[in-house]
Amino acid sequence: MRRGAGSGRADLAALAAALLLGAAALAPPLLLRSGPGWRKCRDEALAGPPPEAAGNPVAGPLAAADSVRTLVATAIFRPDPRRAAAPPPSPAGAAPVASVRDLAGRVAEGRLFLLWRSAPGSRATALRVEGLGGPGAFEQEVASDRESLEIPVPGASGTAVVRATPVGTAGRPAESRVSIPFRIPVEVLASTSASPATGSAILLLRRPYDGRTVEGEFPLHEADGVGGLSPAGPGGPVVDFRTDLVLERVREAAGGPPPDEVPRFDPEGRVLRDGEGRPLARLRTGASAAAVEVVLRGPDDRRRVLRVEPREGGPR
Numbered sequence: 001m002r003r004g005a006g007s008g009r010a011d012l013a014a015l016a017a018a019l020l021l022g023a024a025a026l027a028p029p030l031l032l033r034s035g036p037g038w039r040k041c042r043d044e045a046l047a048g049p050p051p052e053a054a055g056n057p058v059a060g061p062l063a064a065a066d067s068v069r070t071l072v073a074t075a076i077f078r079p080d081p082r083r084a085a086a087p088p089p090s091p092a093g094a095a096p097v098a099s100v101r102d103l104a105g106r107v108a109e110g111r112l113f114l115l116w117r118s119a120p121g122s123r124a125t126a127l128r129v130e131g132l133g134g135p136g137a138f139e140q141e142v143a144s145d146r147e148s149l150e151i152p153v154p155g156a157s158g159t160a161v162v163r164a165t166p167v168g169t170a171g172r173p174a175e176s177r178v179s180i181p182f183r184i185p186v187e188v189l190a191s192t193s194a195s196p197a198t199g200s201a202i203l204l205l206r207r208p209y210d211g212r213t214v215e216g217e218f219p220l221h222e223a224d225g226v227g228g229l230s231p232a233g234p235g236g237p238v239v240d241f242r243t244d245l246v247l248e249r250v251r252e253a254a255g256g257p258p259p260d261e262v263p264r265f266d267p268e269g270r271v272l273r274d275g276e277g278r279p280l281a282r283l284r285t286g287a288s289a290a291a292v293e294v295v296l297r298g299p300d301d302r303r304r305v306l307r308v309e310p311r312e313g314g315p316r
Contacts, residue, residue, distance in 0.1 A: 096171040096172070097171055097172050097173075097174045098119040098120070098121070098122060098166045098169040098170070098171030098172065098173055098174065099119055099166065099173070099174040099175070099176050100116050100117065100118065100119055100125055100164040100165070100166055100176040101116065101117040101119070101176070102115070102116060102117045103115075103116040103162065103164050103176045103177070103178050104116070104178060105160070105162060105178060105180045106180065107153055107160070107180060107182035107184070109208045109210075109211050110152065110153050110184055110207070110208035110209035110210050110211065110212075111150050111151065111152060111153060111210055111211055112129065112132065112150070112151040112152075112153050112160055112180070112182075113148070113149075113150055114127070114148060114149045114150075114151070114162060115147065115148050116147055116148075116164055116176070117147060118144040118145075118147055118166065119144075119166035119169050119171075119173075120169075121169050121170055121171070122144045122166035122167060122168055122169040123143075123144055123167050123168025123169070124141045124142060124143050124144055124166075124167040124168060125141070125142050125144060125147075125164055125165070125166060125167065126139075126140075126141050126164070126165045126166075126167050127139065127140050127141070127142060127149065127162065127163070127164055128162075128163045129151060129160055129161070129162050129163075130160070130161045131155070131158050131159050131160045131161050132151065132152075132153050132154060132155055132158075132160055133153065133154045133155015133156065133158060133240050134154050134155070134237070138151055141167060152209060152210035152237070153182065153184065153209070153210075154209065154232075154237055154238060154239045154240055155182075155184070155240050156183070156184050156186055156207070156227075156240040156241065156242050156243075157182065157183040157184065158181070158182065159179055159180065159181045159182070160179070160180045160181075160182060161177070161178075161179050161180075162177065162178050162179075162180065163175055163176070163177050164176045164177075184207055184208060185207065185208075186205055186206070186207045186227060186241050186242070186243045187205065187206045187207065188203055188204075188205055188226060188243070188245065188296065188304070188306070189203075189204040189205065189206050189215070190203070190204050190306060191203050191204070191294040191306040191308045192204055192217065192308075193308070194250050194292040194293075194294050194308040195250065195292070196250050196251055196252055196292060198221075199221055199222040199249075199250050200219065200220065200221045200222075200250065201219075201220055201247060201250050201294045201306075201308070202217055202218070202219050202220070203217070203218050203220060203226060203247075203294070203306075204216075204217050205217075205218060205226075205227055205241045205243070207239070207241055209232050209239050210232075214232040214233060214236075214239055216228075216230030216231075216239070216241050217230075218230070218241070220247045221247065222247055222248065222249060222250060223246065223247065223248075224246070224247050225242065225243070225245070225246055225247075226242075226243045226245035226246065226247055226296060227240075227241040227242035227243045227245075228241055228242060229241070229242075244298060244299055245296045245297065245298050245304070246296065246297045246298075247294065247295075247296060248295045248296060248297040248303070249294075249295040250292060250293070250294050250295075251292070251293050251295065252290050252291075252292060252293070253290060253291035253292055253293045253307060254293075263279050263280070263281055264279075264280040264281060290310065291307055291308060291309050291310055292307075292308040292310075293305050293306070293307055293308070294306040294307075294308060
């Protein structure tokens with residue numbers, strides 16, 4: 001019985017020693033040899049087992065294993081702040097970046113209103129605007145003491161893309177950019193002429209441009225889109241009057257006034273009659289014909305009807 005107990009204690013001590021050796025082998029040597037935990041473990045090992053471990057062959061190895069676990073936990077969760085990665089140094093002599101700030105704009109009254117803040121130390125601001133509907137991009141260099149600009153918008157709808165870059169600054173210039181969607185209202189005023197026989201009409205349209213109102217006339221046929229391009233006044237720039245309407249139909253107006261007719265006479269002055277004896281008639285010279293309606297179709301199949309009153313002595 002005494003030999004069996006001694007043998008069991010010896011096996012337990014050997015197992016504890018094996019566990020201690022395995023834990024020490026798993027810990028990286030560099031990790032174990034740095035920090036105060038290693039020094040504490042070393043000092044405890046040199047001092048020998050604590051008093052309560054005397055006569056207990058298992059308590060000493062287990063206490064050493066606890067010291068190793070404490071060392072590993074301290075090394076993993078409490079890194080040395082001196083080993084924290086520092087940010088990469090900036091290139092030597094790199095100039096700061098200079099850019100235009102608070103770039104913004106809106107479209108109203110046929111104009112694009114731009115606002116910005118010039119880059120500090122710049123000589124000017126270079127502006128480039130695309131998508132205004134003109135023949136090309138708008139480009140202009142504005143002195144740095146000026147931070148607003150108004151630009152005419154010939155297009156009827158779209159998105160203006162504005163790019164602003166500082167000029168003459170000591171820093172590296174960076175481009176600022178903003179996109180401004182817009183839609184300028186185009187109004188159909190009236191139809192100045194229409195013919196059901198040819199399915200055609202002339203429409204008068206109006207829209208704002210560069211702070212004023214401009215008008216344009218457009219001859220159209222049935223199924224044509226309403227609007228188009230037209231000069232803004234004699235010799236003015238071309239302006240877009242296109243709409244989302246379609247000329248659907250040109251027709252005689254229902255319930256219009258009866259035509260002004262007079263009898264027809266033969267060369268001898270007698271009233272001409274048809275086979276049933278009814279007088280033949282003709283429109284009076286210079287008299288008006290019936291009114292005409294011009295039907296426009298918009299989105300969602302909405303309709304708008306323009307009435308064209310006949311003009312005496314002239315075409316409808």
